[in-house]
Amino acid sequence: MVKPKLQTLVNIINFNLLIIMINYFFWRKLLENFNSTDEGDIVFRDVILLALTGFISMVILLLPFVNPPTEEESATTPPGNVIVELFWDDKRDVDIDLWVQAPDDIPVGYSNKGGLFFNLLRDDLGIYKDNSPVNYEVSYSRGISNGTYIANLHLYREDTSPFKPIIAEMLVSVVDPDTDKRKQILKTSKKLEVIGEEITVFQFKLDRKGNLDKNSINNNYVMLRSGNKDAEEFAIDNE
Ligand SMILES: [Ca+2]
Numbered sequence: 456m457v458k459p460k461l462q463t464l465v466n467i468i469n470f471n472l473l474i475i476m477i478n479y480f481f482w483r484k485l486l487e488n489f490n491s492t493d494e495g496d497i498v499f500r501d502v503i504l505l506a507l508t509g510f511i512s513m514v515i516l517l518l519p520f521v522n523p524p525t526e527e528e529s530a531t532t533p534p535g536n537v538i539v540e541l542f543w544d545d546k547r548d549v550d551i552d553l554w555v556q557a558p559d560d561i562p563v564g565y566s567n568k569g570g571l572f573f574n575l576l577r578d579d580l581g582i583y584k585d586n587s588p589v590n591y592e593v594s595y596s597r598g599i600s601n602g603t604y605i606a607n608l609h610l611y612r613e614d615t616s617p618f619k620p621i622i623a624e625m626l627v628s629v630v631d632p633d634t635d636k637r638k639q640i641l642k643t644s645k646k647l648e649v650i651g652e653e654i655t656v657f658q659f660k661l662d663r664k665g666n667l668d669k670n671s672i673n674n675n676y677v678m679l680r681s682g683n684k685d686a687e688e689f690a691i692d693n694e
């Protein structure tokens with residue numbers, strides 16, 4: 456619960472006293488209409504009046520705490536400024552890898568989860584060793600560099616033999632650094648059929664504000680992945 460500042464509390468109490476007075480005179484005027492002259496009735500009336508005004512003032516005093524402002528809004532603000540997401544069928548134990556590269560940075564993917572600007576949150580292996588029910592990878596950048604971004608996917612491991620083609624969906628979003636508003640700028644689906652194949656899904660240019668240069672969008676292939684099985688074996692053999 457967020458504590459109100461002292462000044463706010465003083466304002467509430469002042470306001471509350473005003474309400475007590477208004478209430479008291481309102482109800483008193485109302486009850487006077489009964490025109491009772493009996494002393495016992497007057498005492499009873501005053502007690503009731505005090506109890507009533509006390510109750511109303513308690514309610515008013517507690518109102519600011521019924522639905523206090525929380526810091527939830529900031530918790531729902533997505534992290535990062537350039538967000539590249541990859542989705543594939545949750546029910547299939549297929550491992551697909553997302554690879555991204557920011558301008559003037561190294562490729563970021565499962566074997567290199569952090570660069571200067573991008574970070575891969577997690578390498579989703581399909582259903583294998585996954586506590587979540589989803590097949591999903593996401594990379595975030597902090598801040599937006601001016602220049603060309605590349606987003607690839609790599610079909611790493613199959614679930615069945617022969618392999619049944621699978622659809623992967625890629626989304627690119629930008630969070631405006633000034634307003635924190637998130638906007639999806641690119642979206643597409645790809646049918647993947649060849650195990651081990653890496654494709655470039657998007658190349659695109661952004662300025663520092665996250666504005667997309669629509670003329671820059673293409674999918675000319677640039678290899679980003681490293682640490683693939685062949686490369687690992689090659690590295691081990693040559694040690
Ligand atoms: Ca993966």
Ligand SMILES: [Ca+2]
Binds near residue numbers: 585
């Ligand atoms: Ca998964």
